[in-house]
Amino acid sequence: MAFSQDGAAVADITYGFYEVFAELHGIDAKVIPLKEDFSICPDDYKGINRAVFIANPNAPTGMSLTVEEIEDIVKTNPNNVVVIDEAYVDFGGTSAVELVKKYDNILVVMTYSKSRSLAGGRLGFSIGSKELTADLRKIKYSTNPYNINRLTLLAGEACLNDEKYYSDNCKKIIENREYTTAELVKLGFEVLPSKTNFIFARTDKIDGEKLYKELKKNGILVRHFTKERIKDYIRVTIGTREQMEAFIAEVKRITEGEAAK
Numbered sequence: 304m305a306f307s308q309d310g311a312a313v314a315d316i317t318y319g320f321y322e323v324f325a326e327l328h329g330i331d332a333k334v335i336p337l338k339e340d341f342s343i344c345p346d347d348y349k350g351i352n353r354a355v356f357i358a359n360p361n362a363p364t365g366m367s368l369t370v371e372e373i374e375d376i377v378k379t380n381p382n383n384v385v386v387i388d389e390a391y392v393d394f395g396g397t398s399a400v401e402l403v404k405k406y407d408n409i410l411v412v413m414t415y416s417k418s419r420s421l422a423g424g425r426l427g428f429s430i431g432s433k434e435l436t437a438d439l440r441k442i443k444y445s446t447n448p449y450n451i452n453r454l455t456l457l458a459g460e461a462c463l464n465d466e467k468y469y470s471d472n473c474k475k476i477i478e479n480r481e482y483t484t485a486e487l488v489k490l491g492f493e494v495l496p497s498k499t500n501f502i503f504a505r506t507d508k509i510d511g512e513k514l515y516k517e518l519k520k521n522g523i524l525v526r527h528f529t530k531e532r533i534k535d536y537i538r539v540t541i542g543t544r545e546q547m548e549a550f551i552a553e554v555k556r557i558t559e560g561e562a563a564k
């Protein structure tokens with residue numbers, strides 16, 4: 304609502320809400336395909352003259368751009384805002400927040416829903432120049448100024464007072480992600496390089512939808528997307544070591560069952 308008067312640019316495979324919100328607010332969103340390997344091509348966004356929305360790391364691929372690549376996008380779009388959504392940055396990504404000091408057209412947004420375990424709280428924040436923040440306030444105070452409730456604010460404050468718990472938790476998730484990736488590779492899966500709390504994987508042994516359904520029968524929920532380009536994949540959220548071991552055991556059983564057919 305604040306920054307997309309020239310339209311927006313978003314990737315074809317990314318956080319689904321960008322397109323949903325664009326449609327809701329009547330914004331023309333140009334959809335830019337990821338490269339063949341599912342990475343974002345920074346050149347596609349240079350001088351695009353639209354508001355740019357990039358999840359970095361991206362979802363559901365888990366892949367990320369470097370700060371230098373983001374800087375090139377920001378630099379070449381001086382008259383538009385580049386929003387870098389760092390929902391997953393605490394799981395091994397690098398924040399672009401330092402660019403805020405240098406450029407007045409970058410807005411970094413973060414959420415407490417992922418690394419801070421507060422998904423039900425609906426709490427997030429943005430970091431950007433005074434001018435961009437003033438624009439956001441203008442929108443906020445002309446729509447719904449009371450958009451964060453008091454209990455959520457208290458929960459957010461409690462999170463900030465427990466930094467060690469959350470950083471330890473992120474470390475465990477990263478370890479379990481690396482474990483799960485290695486095990487899936489052993490089972491013949493292709494796994495995209497993830498800097499998030501999930502992995503995106505596929506195999507020739509079974510199609511994504513079938514694997515998703517078989518896992519579900521056994522009480523393991525992963526995400527499957529019907530979009531053509533990613534319909535072979537499953538997105539697996541990283542849990543505890545025990546959960547990931549149970550997941551790997553099930554995947555092994557299911558794929559071996561397929562091979563025996």
Ligand SMILES: *Cc1c(COP(=O)(O)O)cnc(C)c1O
Nearest residue numbers: 318358362388390414416426427
């Ligand atoms: C989860 C998520 C958000 C924000 O979620 P909220 O729960 O609404 O704070 C934003 N962007 C991405 C890419 C996400 O995965």
